[in-house]
Amino acid sequence: MRALLRLIACLAAAGLALQLFFIGRIALMVAIDPQSTTFQRSEAWRIASAGRDNTTRGDARAWQQEWVPYERIADTLKRAVIASEDADFISHGGVEWEAIERARQRNAKAEEIAARRAAQARARGKEPAAPKIRGGSTITQQLAKNLLLSGERTLLRKGQELMLATTLEFLLDKRRILEIYLNNVEWGEGVFGAEAAAQHYFNKPAARLSANEAARLAVMLPSPKFFERRPGSPYVSGRAATIMARMPAAELP
Known part of the structure; x- marks a missing residue:
């Protein structure tokens, strides 16, 4: 029993130390730009493990990222990302519980449909397709996950994400959260941040993105590697038009 209690105490102490580490990292971001x-x-490890060159990919750089301050990111991109990813970014406290519940219901329905289709596919001797899982994450939650957490899908990791999102909202203002997000979010294979994305896709700085260009970048965010290979697809054009129509209503911090 004593050994069990010591183990529980050690686990509790380790958990507390980890939370304090996360809080300290976030507190530093008030004044210090995160380098990665x-x-x-x-x-970076995945690309290196695949045997790819760290600096070149064909005639383009394999890793593209350049931090730019909030003022050097076009308002068009800020509005497009908010309109596409998190329309209530200004008003929520980091987590939208109703959106999470809606996503849970959609995913449960998608899994039921996928199960029926999988049975039909197996009956025909084909490989069943995986169900499409949708998230209800806010921009703050996405930032918390990308900054500090792994990509695994577990209840424990999701709980940690919610806690870190709340911490981000408590310690940083909305403008800083959006600045860090836009400078670190993935926009393709080895393409991170607004400046790298603007240069990679449009050969111009992030400060000069048009409304249409910004909307097209916003379309890519859920699946950047997928859309990097399909930049001119009808879906991208149609979704970009929808985002552009919503952009005037997107409130900036």
């Missing part, structure tokens, strides 16, 4: 995120480091 957990997700970026995992991507």
Whole structure:
């Protein structure tokens, strides 16, 4: 029993130390720009493990990222990302519980449909397709996950994400959260941040993105590697038009 109690105490102490570490990292971001995120480091390792060159990819750079301050990111991109990813960014406290519940219901329905289709596919001797899982994450939650957490899908990791999102909202203002997010979010294979994305896709700085260009970048965010290979697809054009129509209503911090 004593050994069990010691183990529980050690686990509790380790958990507390981890939370304090996360809080300290976030507190530093009030004044210090984060040089990398957990997700970026995992991507760098994946690219290196695949035997790819760290500096070149064909005639383009394999890793593109350049931090630019909030003022050097076009308002068009800020509005497009908010309109596409998190329309209530200004008003929520980091987590939208109703959106999470809606996503849970959609995913449960999608899994039921996928199960029926999988049975039909197996009956025909085909490989069943995986169900499409949708998230209800806010921009703040996405930032918390990319900054400090792994990409695994577990209840424990999701709980940690919610806690970190709340901490981000408590310690940083909305403007700083959006600035860090836009400078670190993935926009393609080894393409991170607004400046790298603007240069990679449109050969111009992030400060000069048009409304249409910004909307097209916003379309890519849920699946950047997928859309990097399909920049001119009808879906991208149609979704970009929808985002552009919503952009005037997107409130900026």
